[in-house]
Amino acid sequence: MYKEMELDHTGLELDLPVEETKRQYFYMAVCRKWVENFEKLNHRLPKACVVNMGCQMNARDSEKLAGILAQAGFEEEEKEEQADFVIFNTCTVRENANMRVYGHLGQLSPVKKKRPHMKIALCGCMMQEPEVVEKLKKSYRFVNLIFGTHNIYKFAELLAACLESDRMIIDVWKDTDKIVEDLPSERKFPFKSGVNVMFGCNNFCSYCIVPYVRGRERSREPEAILREIRRLAADGVVEIMLLGQNVNSYGKTLDKPCTFAELLQMIEEIDGIRRIRFMTSHPKDLSDELIEVMRNSRKICRHLHLPVQSGSTEILKKMNRRYTKEQYLELVRKLREAVPDISLTTDIIVGFPGETEADFEETLDVVRKVRYDSAFTFIYSKRTGTPAAAMEAQIPRGVVKQRFDRLLTEVQTISAQVCAVHTGKVMPVLAESVNDHDPSLLTGRLSNNLLVHFPGKEEMIGTIVDVKLEECRGFYYLGKQESVRTKL
Numbered sequence: 314m315y316k317e318m319e320l321d322h323t324g325l326e327l328d329l330p331v332e333e334t335k336r337q338y339f340y341m342a343v344c345r346k347w348v349e350n351f352e353k354l355n356h357r358l359p360k361a362c363v364v365n366m367g368c369q370m371n372a373r374d375s376e377k378l379a380g381i382l383a384q385a386g387f388e389e390e391e392k393e394e395q396a397d398f399v400i401f402n403t404c405t406v407r408e409n410a411n412m413r414v415y416g417h418l419g420q421l422s423p424v425k426k427k428r429p430h431m432k433i434a435l436c437g438c439m440m441q442e443p444e445v446v447e448k449l450k451k452s453y454r455f456v457n458l459i460f461g462t463h464n465i466y467k468f469a470e471l472l473a474a475c476l477e478s479d480r481m482i483i484d485v486w487k488d489t490d491k492i493v494e495d496l497p498s499e500r501k502f503p504f505k506s507g508v509n510v511m512f513g514c515n516n517f518c519s520y521c522i523v524p525y526v527r528g529r530e531r532s533r534e535p536e537a538i539l540r541e542i543r544r545l546a547a548d549g550v551v552e553i554m555l556l557g558q559n560v561n562s563y564g565k566t567l568d569k570p571c572t573f574a575e576l577l578q579m580i581e582e583i584d585g586i587r588r589i590r591f592m593t594s595h596p597k598d599l600s601d602e603l604i605e606v607m608r609n610s611r612k613i614c615r616h617l618h619l620p621v622q623s624g625s626t627e628i629l630k631k632m633n634r635r636y637t638k639e640q641y642l643e644l645v646r647k648l649r650e651a652v653p654d655i656s657l658t659t660d661i662i663v664g665f666p667g668e669t670e671a672d673f674e675e676t677l678d679v680v681r682k683v684r685y686d687s688a689f690t691f692i693y694s695k696r697t698g699t700p701a702a703a704m705e706a707q708i709p710r711g712v713v714k715q716r717f718d719r720l721l722t723e724v725q726t727i728s729a730q731v732c733a734v735h736t737g738k739v740m741p742v743l744a745e746s747v748n749d750h751d752p753s754l755l756t757g758r759l760s761n762n763l764l765v766h767f768p769g770k771e772e773m774i775g776t777i778v779d780v781k782l783e784e785c786r787g788f789y790y791l792g793k794q795e796s797v798r799t800k801l
């Protein structure tokens with residue numbers, strides 16, 4: 314990693330470095346010069362606001378953007394309308410994600426009229442859609458910078474160009490096979506961090522736009538991942554979340570293949586790391602080897618997010634999920650046999666084209682059989698360019714809404730029962746924050762991902778403590794600390 318000191322010594326008078334990481338540090342130094350100038354003229358530092366609008370992969374990308382802005386000398390600003398530079402890291406998985414972005418831009422338009430020096434940037438998944446960029450070019454001329462998911466590593470370079478220019482800069486790539494390591498990154502929490510293990514997706518589920526906007530699967534080298542985690546551990550991080558669109562196919566495309574299960578075993582050896590989480594798992598790629606590693610692990614959390622999407626084998630086939638209802642249920646059985654206390658969560662889509670009442674009943678049946686700890690339920694959203702968008706028998710809104718409400722009731726009733734089973738037990742909790750509503754309480758997380766509120770002091774944040782789970786309130790517990798733990 315290049316530290317701040319080295320950045321100060323980056324000789325702007327020298328030639329532009331060839332190696333990509335160094336090149337980007339060079340541009341961070343260029344931005345710093347701009348920041349120095351801004352400070353001289355305005356007697357304050359420029360303020361930057363990073364707005365994350367997507368999933369955990371996006372959230373991690375936002376931390377990288379924030380890291381680069383911090384290196385360039387910007388101050389962090391939470392309110393987008395008060396920033397000198399605001400960047401929206403967008404999502405496009407469902408249509409309402411896109412609508413939110415236009416909503417934000419609509420609100421910023423009059424702000425920018427009053428503060429014309431303000432720079433507005435857009436990046437992330439939504440920018441990979443050509444129709445979106447066309448619309449921005451036509452109707453949102455006040456946007457200064459647009460780039461996509463594949464060249465996010467070039468942010469410092471694009472920022473430098475944007476700060477110096479009043480034109481709209483657009484740099485969106487169709488794909489890349491490049492992974493640039495060792496760029497700076499902020500961390501929202503000092504004690505836990507996301508770690509990318511792979512990028513992109515090769516699955517092409519028929520409803521999903523992600524393979525088109527995130528490109529083909531690329532895995533990071535295990536050594537680069539281990540190096541990052543060792544560094545995080547040395548910096549006080551105790552919990553990591555390994556991130557990828559389909560972590561179970563990690564390593565398949567590496568020159569020296571390495572399975573996800575093997576990677577987990579190597580990570581387990583790293584001192585200081587106490588909890589390991591990962592997402593997202595595709596049921597078709599979840600191997601017996603991985604289940605075995607989970608069974609034997611002291612650090613892998615007792616939680617698996619295993620999106621089912623639908624309980625109907627017929628719909629699963631149309632979704633191109635490549636498993637049947639029975640195969641999914643068998644996988645759940647194997648997981649529970651190996652790790653009896655595992656908590657399972659899922660994603661479910663309602664109203665996929667052609668979904669009949671009988672298909673929907675199959676989904677309810679899976680929910681009742683698996684008894685998820687929680688489920689994210691989505692109304693099918695038509696994404697232009699995906700095979701499902703061209704399918705016949707799109708389901709009327711009223712029918713979808715009615716099924717969605719029935720599913721939600723079922724999911725919530727079951728999860729309230731499932732979550733309550735630990736009442737009375739003493740379990741390790743990672744203290745994460747001071748409670749939003751009551752400052753005498755801390756909010757922490759169990760290995761199975763449930764939240765627990767308990768009396769405690771701010772100094773305990775980032776430590777793992779034993780908490781007696783006294784009362785379950787639906788989706789969280791109220792508890793009391795038993796004793797400070799030193800080991801898991």
Ligand code: 5AD
Nearest residue numbers: 520521620660661662691692693694
């Ligand atoms: N419509 C509704 N939900 C979708 N998801 C992905 N694409 C769509 C879509 N077109 C959901 C899936 C996925 C989660 C991240 O978003 O359930 O697992």
Ligand code: SF4
Nearest residue numbers: 367368404405406438
């Ligand atoms: Fe994440 Fe997918 Fe949304 Fe991109 S489109 S932010 S990958 S959920």
